[in-house]
Amino acid sequence: MKAWTFDRYGSPDVLRLEDVPDPAPGPGEVLVDIRAAALNPYDWRILGSDPLVARVSLGLRRPRAGAILGADLTGEVVALGDGVTDLAVGDRVLGEVELGACAQRAVASADRLVVVPDGVTDIQAAAVPMAGQTAWKAVHAVGRVGAGDRVLVNGASGGVGTFAVQLAVAAGATVTGVCSGGNAELVRSLGAAAVVDYTVTDFTEERTAYDVLIDTKGTHPLRRFLRTLVPDGRLVLVGGGGGKLLGPATHVLLGVLANHLQRRTIGVVGWKPNAADLAAVIGLVADGAVSPVIDRVVPFADVPDALRYLRLGHARGKVVIEV
Numbered sequence: 001m002k003a004w005t006f007d008r009y010g011s012p013d014v015l016r017l018e019d020v021p022d023p024a025p026g027p028g029e030v031l032v033d034i035r036a037a038a039l040n041p042y043d044w045r046i047l048g049s050d051p052l053v054a055r056v057s058l059g060l061r062r063p064r065a066g067a068i069l070g071a072d073l074t075g076e077v078v079a080l081g082d083g084v085t086d087l088a089v090g091d092r093v094l095g096e097v098e099l100g101a102c103a104q105r106a107v108a109s110a111d112r113l114v115v116v117p118d119g120v121t122d123i124q125a126a127a128v129p130m131a132g133q134t135a136w137k138a139v140h141a142v143g144r145v146g147a148g149d150r151v152l153v154n155g156a157s158g159g160v161g162t163f164a165v166q167l168a169v170a171a172g173a174t175v176t177g178v179c180s181g182g183n184a185e186l187v188r189s190l191g192a193a194a195v196v197d198y199t200v201t202d203f204t205e206e207r208t209a210y211d212v213l214i215d216t217k218g219t220h221p222l223r224r225f226l227r228t229l230v231p232d233g234r235l236v237l238v239g240g241g242g243g244k245l246l247g248p249a250t251h252v253l254l255g256v257l258a259n260h261l262q263r264r265t266i267g268v269v270g271w272k273p274n275a276a277d278l279a280a281v282i283g284l285v286a287d288g289a290v291s292p293v294i295d296r297v298v299p300f301a302d303v304p305d306a307l308r309y310l311r312l313g314h315a316r317g318k319v320v321i322e323v
């Protein structure tokens, strides 16, 4: 099969399109014939070892042998490993792998996959796994957003933000989105009641008090985020910011410490894919309550360029690869 591999850390220039053997599913896994994959900041962070701590999972000097880019995928199950009973050959599924989605086939844990509902396209389904699940956790598990809450989403036009705005609106919240002026109309169309153009206004200087702030960008120190919240408000840290060594983990560590020093709650959205969250989001997509926002669909041959584009940090929703 064809796959976008890398054997050293670096820019998208280090990616190689190679012929590699099909992987074989182990116990609890399935082999998926991939139809579409989506890119996430996770991919350029892993590939570029940015921050350096990202090397811990893949190898300190070099990535582990046979590393293939990509986490989000949708496709057809073509083989089952031992013990898989919830999926069958021929099922159309979506889900997340740690590595391997930018390829013609990948092995995935069956418990991280969900069957794609009828009426949802491959491109829509591929856009959902990492960004959709992260937004779901941010809004529900960590943010505990409920009807009537005032919610601010920082980075509202990005992969996670476009889902977070829609999920918070679906939960009955009044949502303010932060993005540049060119994306204001998009964010309003997702249900945001108000938009703050960060190139003109610093939302942490405004008087509005939010119940929940979902931050996907790490644009401000934590104390500036906290002062936008009501006294029992919740700050939800998704990503962004930080230095070369720890990256977004810097905010996470500071947040854990700051939790003990003041009244507002600081919660962190961790990377832990699970089928229940994924099923909830794709169910809302099937019902029409949530629409994945697709910035662009690019051919398989253009994965490095698509990653360069995403790395610029201004994608409107998701960048999807047609495999």
Ligand SMILES: NC(=O)c1ccc[n+]([C@@H]2O[C@H](COP(=O)([O-])OP(=O)(O)OC[C@H]3O[C@@H](n4cnc5c(N)ncnc54)[C@H](OP(=O)(O)O)[C@@H]3O)[C@@H](O)[C@H]2O)c1
Binding pocket: 040, 041, 042, 130, 131, 134, 154, 155, 156, 157, 158, 159, 160, 161, 178, 179, 180, 181, 182, 183, 198, 216, 217, 219, 237, 238, 239, 240, 241, 248, 269, 270, 271, 272, 310, 313, 314, 315, 316, 317
């Ligand atoms: N915790 C987890 O499990 C998890 C999972 C997924 C992602 N993440 C992290 O979450 C972060 C966001 O991911 P993503 O997929 O949403 O990224 P993304 O799609 O690359 O974000 C792009 C968006 O960011 C907006 N943006 C850029 N600068 C901004 C600023 N100063 N203020 C507000 N918005 C700004 C851009 O809007 P404009 O073009 O209008 O500027 C653009 O629409 C990443 O750091 C990622 O690593 C964490």
